[in-house]
Amino acid sequence: MLIVSHGTGDWFVADVTTWPRPTDNGFVPEILEVEMYAEAARRVIGRRVSRVTHLDSLVVGEPSIVQGLEGKRITDVTRLGKVLTLHTSLLAVDLHFGMSGRIVVDGRSPIDELSYAASDDSRWIRFGLSFGKGFLYISDPRRFARVQPTRHGEGLGPDAMTISKQQFRECVTGRNAPIKAVLLDQSSVAGLGNMLVDEILWRADVDPHRKKLDAATVDLIHAKMRAVLPQLARRGGSHAGRLSVKLRVPGSACPRDGALLSRATVGGRTTFWCPKHQR
Ligand SMILES: [Zn+2]
Structure with a gap:
C-alpha cells in the first residue's frame, strides 16, 4: 500500500x-x-x-x-x-x-x-x-x-539519438562499471532508460555486467543503438523492442535462440538478458 x-x-x-x-x-x-x-x-x-x-x-x-x-x-x-x-x-x-x-x-x-x-x-x-x-x-x-x-543541459552527456561514434567511444570505452550502468548514466549518454539499454545490449550480444569494454565492442553497441532508436520510434516507443515488455517476466525465452532469459539487478535496475548469446 x-x-x-x-x-x-x-x-x-x-x-x-x-x-x-x-x-x-x-x-x-x-x-x-x-x-x-x-x-x-x-x-x-x-x-x-x-x-x-x-x-x-x-x-x-x-x-x-x-x-x-x-x-x-x-x-x-x-x-x-x-x-x-x-x-x-x-x-x-x-x-x-x-x-x-x-x-x-x-x-x-x-x-x-x-x-x-x-x-x-x-x-x-x-x-x-x-x-x-x-x-x-x-x-x-x-x-x-x-x-x-533550465539548466542548459548541465550534467547531461550527448544525446543518444545523435551521438557520434567518436563521442560514444570517449564516453564509454574503458569505463570500470557494468556497461548497463554506464549506458543508464545520463552524464555519459543522455536519453536511455532501462528498456532501451536492455534492448541495445541484447542486439549487440553484450552481457550487461561487462566492464572496460574494448573499442570494437563499444562501436558495435553504438551502431545497434543508432539503428534501434529510429526503428522503435516508428513502432511506437521504448516498449516495442524484440526484448519486448511482454518478455520482461520470469521464465521468458530469448526470441533469438530460445534460451531462458536471465534476470538480475544490474546498474540498480531490473535487467533481462540472454546468457546464451550475450557474452
Ligand atoms: Zn539469446
Whole structure:
C-alpha cells in the first residue's frame, strides 16, 4: 500500500500491488517517448502563455520563476536526452517526466498509456499552461516529474539519438562499471532508460555486467543503438523492442535462440538478458 497525494490537498491510499513495477516492466518515458512529447509540444510554438494554471509544489522547482512564463510567447521547444525545454525570449523551463509523466497538448497526448497512467485524471495535472486558445500540461500520477528553470543541459552527456561514434567511444570505452550502468548514466549518454539499454545490449550480444569494454565492442553497441532508436520510434516507443515488455517476466525465452532469459539487478535496475548469446 502506498499513500498517494494528488497535490490538491486530498490524500488517498492506493493499492499499488496490482500496478506494474517500473523496474520490471518499465514502460516509462525514455528518449523516444520524450521525443514524441517534444513533437506534440511544438504545436504551441508561437503561442503566448495567458496563464500558468498548475504549479504542483513537489513537481515544480522555483515556482516563482516558472510563474514568469505567464505573458510570454513560446519561441522554441528542444529536447536533450529525456529533458524537454520550453523556451521563451527571457525564460526557459526544463520538463522532466519521471516515471509516469505525460504531456497533453490541446487535449491530446502522443502516448495513451504509461504504466502508472491508466487513465486521465485532472487531479494528476502537475504543471499547466493555458494559451487562451489551447493548453499544455503534464499529467503525472506518481509525481516524479520535475519542472524547473533550465539548466542548459548541465550534467547531461550527448544525446543518444545523435551521438557520434567518436563521442560514444570517449564516453564509454574503458569505463570500470557494468556497461548497463554506464549506458543508464545520463552524464555519459543522455536519453536511455532501462528498456532501451536492455534492448541495445541484447542486439549487440553484450552481457550487461561487462566492464572496460574494448573499442570494437563499444562501436558495435553504438551502431545497434543508432539503428534501434529510429526503428522503435516508428513502432511506437521504448516498449516495442524484440526484448519486448511482454518478455520482461520470469521464465521468458530469448526470441533469438530460445534460451531462458536471465534476470538480475544490474546498474540498480531490473535487467533481462540472454546468457546464451550475450557474452
Ligand atoms: Zn539469446
